[in-house]
Amino acid sequence: MRAFEATEHYFDLAAEHLKIEGAQREALLMPLRSVNVRVTIERDDGSLSSYVGFRVQHNHFRGPMKGGLRYHPEVDLDEVRSMASLMTWKTAVVDLPYGGAKGGIGVDPSELSTREIERLTRAFVDQIHDIVGPDTDIPAPDMGTDHRVMAWFRNQWEKYHGFNPSVITGKPVEEYGAKGREEATGRGVGALTVKLTKRLGRIAEKTNIAIQGFGNVGSHAAKYLSEAQFPIVAVSDVSGTYYDPNGLKIGELLHHKLNQPSGLLEGYTGCQILPVGDLLELDDVEVLIPAALGGVITQENVDRIKASVIVEAANGPIWPEADKELEARGVTVLPDILANAGGVTVSYFEWVQNRQHYRWTLDRVRQELDHTMNQAFETVWQTSQQTNLSLRTAAYIIGITRVQRAAELAGFASA
Ligand code: NAD
Numbered sequence: 001m002r003a004f005e006a007t008e009h010y011f012d013l014a015a016e017h018l019k020i021e022g023a024q025r026e027a028l029l030m031p032l033r034s035v036n037v038r039v040t041i042e043r044d045d046g047s048l049s050s051y052v053g054f055r056v057q058h059n060h061f062r063g064p065m066k067g068g069l070r071y072h073p074e075v076d077l078d079e080v081r082s083m084a085s086l087m088t089w090k091t092a093v094v095d096l097p098y099g100g101a102k103g104g105i106g107v108d109p110s111e112l113s114t115r116e117i118e119r120l121t122r123a124f125v126d127q128i129h130d131i132v133g134p135d136t137d138i139p140a141p142d143m144g145t146d147h148r149v150m151a152w153f154r155n156q157w158e159k160y161h162g163f164n165p166s167v168i169t170g171k172p173v174e175e176y177g178a179k180g181r182e183e184a185t186g187r188g189v190g191a192l193t194v195k196l197t198k199r200l201g202r203i204a205e206k207t208n209i210a211i212q213g214f215g216n217v218g219s220h221a222a223k224y225l226s227e228a229q230f231p232i233v234a235v236s237d238v239s240g241t242y243y244d245p246n247g248l249k250i251g252e253l254l255h256h257k258l259n260q261p262s263g264l265l266e267g268y269t270g271c272q273i274l275p276v277g278d279l280l281e282l283d284d285v286e287v288l289i290p291a292a293l294g295g296v297i298t299q300e301n302v303d304r305i306k307a308s309v310i311v312e313a314a315n316g317p318i319w320p321e322a323d324k325e326l327e328a329r330g331v332t333v334l335p336d337i338l339a340n341a342g343g344v345t346v347s348y349f350e351w352v353q354n355r356q357h358y359r360w361t362l363d364r365v366r367q368e369l370d371h372t373m374n375q376a377f378e379t380v381w382q383t384s385q386q387t388n389l390s391l392r393t394a395a396y397i398i399g400i401t402r403v404q405r406a407a408e409l410a411g412f413a414s415a
Pocket residue numbers: 141142143144145185212213214215216217218236237238239276291292293294313314315340341343344
């Protein structure tokens with residue numbers, strides 16, 4: 001199955017419930033604009049390399065489109081379309097005045113030097129600067145991109161259009177970024193995991209957690225949840241699975257990662273080290289948090305997954321066939337469009353601050369983030385209880401209803 005097909009499937013389950021059919025369904029699901037560009041850079045040794053870059057603007061009925069930029073070898077148009085669509089429903093579920101977009105470049109950033117990544121980013125902006133902007137489409141970080149990439153993006157875009165830091169979010173704090181943006185997605189995942197497990201009657205100290213991916217999202221979620229007294233028994237990154245049945249020392253792992261030039265956990269010796277794929281299938285895990293790639297829980301491995309709660313920190317980690325089976329088994333899945341919405345929420349706060357030329361304190365950012373995530377959780381939870389549908393379908397119902405309402409108010413054809 002392709003990524004966009006999977007998103008379409010989840011959309012359809014909710015659209016069916018809402019009785020949205022035909023032309024309206026098409027208008028809500030079809031991306032507004034898809035662009036792919038060639039990005040050519042000069043390498044440090046003087047040779048040339050070319051890559052394909054994408055920007056998909058999915059929907060603008062509720063406001064300027066918003067979505068991350070991913071640098072990863074598996075980035076293709078289908079994946080970007082799927083993630084752009086997820087952004088439309090995600091911004092609507094947390095009720096931000098945005099539509100959805102996504103972009104990326106099919107490249108392995110670990111094979112490029114810092115200067116090469118800078119040149120790549122600037123060359124990408126040269127190709128797409130006229131279709132993004134503070135009132136049209138506002139990019140942000142995703143896998144393989146960080147605050148430095150955002151700073152280069154902004155700098156290059158401003159060469160064409162003049163000073164306007166609100167063109168992109170996830171910038172360094174010293175460069176018009178927002179305090180708390182870097183931790184936001186992981187914090188949101190952590191806060192909702194606490195809320196959900198409490199709602200399901202679980203006790204933190206007795207609820208083992210495993211987190212796939214120890215990058216931006218996974219590491220911040222691990223920190224939040226270990227501070228909330230949950231035993232984190234396993235984390236993984238591309239270098240392996242790091243496992244301790246009595247709970248890992250998350251502070252030590254974070255310290256180790258920070259001091260590695262690769263940013264990986266490679267070389268950490270304070271626990272058992274298992275093959276990278278083992279994390280998903282561990283026996284003693286109640287809450288599984290995929291926080292790396294999409295499509296990792298499939299029909300092929302779903303039978304071996306023991307967790308009774310899955311929190312989708314990554315975008316699209318569960319294929320529909322596997323999702324169906326998990327639902328039949330009574331596994332509770334907190335869907336990506338709610339679970340990982342903390343990042344876009346604080347991106348919105350950054351955009352607001354940039355437009356007002358005013359800075360919020362970290363406390364204010366955290367308070368407003370917690371409030372937004374809590375409200376969205378409650379709305380999704382209540383809808384799920386009232387309709388007897390999964391949390392995923394409930395979240396889609398809320399997102400689609402809000403987007404459809406905006407389109408109806410403006411007129412579908414002219415919105
Ligand atoms: P990142 O690049 O900072 O980290 C990715 C991590 O996943 C790294 O530790 C990497 O080693 C690991 N990884 C990659 N392949 C793996 C595999 N096969 N097994 C185990 N680990 C693997 O990326 P990120 O920003 O943390 O994003 C992670 C996920 O969260 C993505 O799906 C992204 O779309 C989603 N997300 C991110 C944000 C954000 O604000 N960064 C917001 C919303 C959603």
